Amino acid sequence: MNLVSRRPKLLALLAATIVLAAIVTTTLLAEERDDGQAPIASEDEKLFWHIDHSQFQVAPEKRPMNPDAGLTNEQRMQRIEDGRAMQRNFATGFLPSGGDPRGLQRMTIEPYSAGYASLEVSVDRAHLILVGKVTAVEFRGDDSNDGAHSRARVAVCLKSSEGQPD
């Protein structure tokens, strides 16, 4: 094989390699960010592409945790039922066992709706308006996340369009 005749092929191969490398580099640097901002161009970002991230680890506190890992479907469903039973037993057993609800911490959730914006609208929409004192509360704790049921002794009834209050 004649070396002279190979030289143009080698030069052509070298040129093609350089062109290909240039295209790849340009493509990488021209990629847009996820937020649609300007193409990557800073020196820091160029450096990013030259760091081997394959050995990076996720920070321990950022690692996703699957509490059901390794469980069969039956075991997973049993855990869910056990959790529901625990909540139900607590809700229905706390007061009968002499627990004081005022001794529990309260968690307040902010809903999306803010409710009625004026006293006038509230008075108009209410079927019953009363002043009184709460005498009992019951937590039924069923699976529908039923709310608390309270009873009150009425001192003053200001409005009643649906019969007398309990």
Place this chain on the structure above:
Amino acid sequence: MITSDGPALVQLSMDELLLPGDEVLLMLVKVEDMMLTTPGTGIVFFEDGIARPEAASLIRDQIAGLPRAAVIAQVKAAFGR
């Protein structure tokens, strides 16, 4: 409910829990066989006779800090407006 921080009462800021001993003004609507508080405005607590609306109440500024008699008077005045 049982939370990761232990047992707790969970409530909405516009539908707070009513516990025995609470003195309250209640505005209620009948839904099926239950009486529910009007959203956000349905409960006004009286602490030593002074009104404390619910945390998220939009009429908070209107009645917070008023004596019970004044709140009742405002409710009566709101009839038919």
